[in-house]
Amino acid sequence: MDDDKNQNQLIEQMHQIKAAVESTSEAILITDLDGNNTYLNVSFGYLFGVTSKDMDAFNVLDMLNVSDNALSSDAIRINLSFEGNFEGEVCVRSKNGKSIPCFLRLSGILDENFNETGVLWIFTDITELKKAQNERDKLIEELKIISLVDELTGLSNRRGFFNLAEHEIKRAQRQKAKMMMLFIDMDNMKNINDTLGHKEGDKALKDLSDILKNTFRRSDIIARLGGDEFVVLVSESDFTAQDAILNRLNKQIEQYNKKSRDSLWPIKISVGISEYDYTSSLSIDELIAEADKKMYEIKQNRKKQIKQTFSPE
Structure with missing residues (x-):
């Protein structure tokens, strides 16, 4: 049986x-x-x-x-x-x-x-995916033609970012998708410029740009807003993926710093993250501001911890 x-x-x-x-x-x-x-x-x-x-x-x-x-x-x-x-x-x-x-x-x-x-x-x-990638590549080429790309890093500049981001917002609303906005600030940019000169400072910005390109997907939008401030709009993602994304980014930076041991100033960053929900009325400016605020809080908390560590008892 x-x-x-x-x-x-x-x-x-x-x-x-x-x-x-x-x-x-x-x-x-x-x-x-x-x-x-x-x-x-x-x-x-x-x-x-x-x-x-x-x-x-x-x-x-x-x-x-x-x-x-x-x-x-x-x-x-x-x-x-x-x-x-x-x-x-x-x-x-x-x-x-x-x-x-x-x-x-x-x-x-x-x-x-x-x-x-x-x-x-x-x-x-993957026919539809290829079509979408081709459309994105075509859009990026058009953005380059009308000077919406940061000359130093090759990333989108502020204006270029807003153009692409608005397009992604509309797509997220149609597909009922979530996204994340990362605000990234280089912690030691002033030290690099003051100690090694602006030429090395420019190189550090280019190197961070390459790190971001290697970390994020082609479908994500990476931009240099100006100075040492970068943003990334991560499509079809929410806070549940932030740990994996930050771990991947930190790993890329660690690998870069190991290869550049002769550098006096390794690359260090602070990152703030905000989330976009398709039901949200938040604008691109508001998403950036929220991520910027969180980045600033993280940076201040880190400074307090360092100060407490080295303060005399």
Whole structure:
């Protein structure tokens, strides 16, 4: 009886897994180790214009449009052989010849003895994301043309930031999304200028700009408001993500300072954060002011702690 019950449970679980795979919007394909197709779900057929009847008529590696890909099909083969998995953006040629940008995740399928028996291919259509990125890139180029970029750092300046930020506010309201505003101030800018000169001060500003670019996503808006003050509007994010963001930023700064040990003044910053909710009536100016206020409070508290640490008993 127990064996029958266990078998029935296993069959039920298999049905649930199949139902989940068939209902997902991700395009899923399973192949054996020789590249022969053994399974494709409905979304795969819909996205690339194939059906289960075409299973023997195509090889998924041949569908990759090598001329449009950063990684060739040979590179994917090598990566899969040595690492057992692969993640990256690819362009896939559908049955009708259309090139579809996708994010591909694939991994080996193991049996109970951990022997690889096949490969799981998961394609996510990123056509709309690519369109949005292209529109953003086009907008940024237009902003450069009308001098909305900070000449020293290459970031948006105040005017450029407000243009992009207003666009993001409208998008957040349409999509009912949250955002975060970071106000960043270099703590030791005056010391760098006074001790090493303005040339080194400019270099420090450029280096901090590079750190911010490496920390945040392309979809986030980074700007230098002026002097040693920077802002970042983090799209589709709220206070639950602030610790991860600050940890990532601090790690980038620590790595920079380790590489620049000969510098008399390592980069140090203070950061204040405000949150934008799509139901909020806060303007960009108000978001910046709120984040600036929190940054100032953090900086003052830090000074008090230092003073208390070194004060005589």
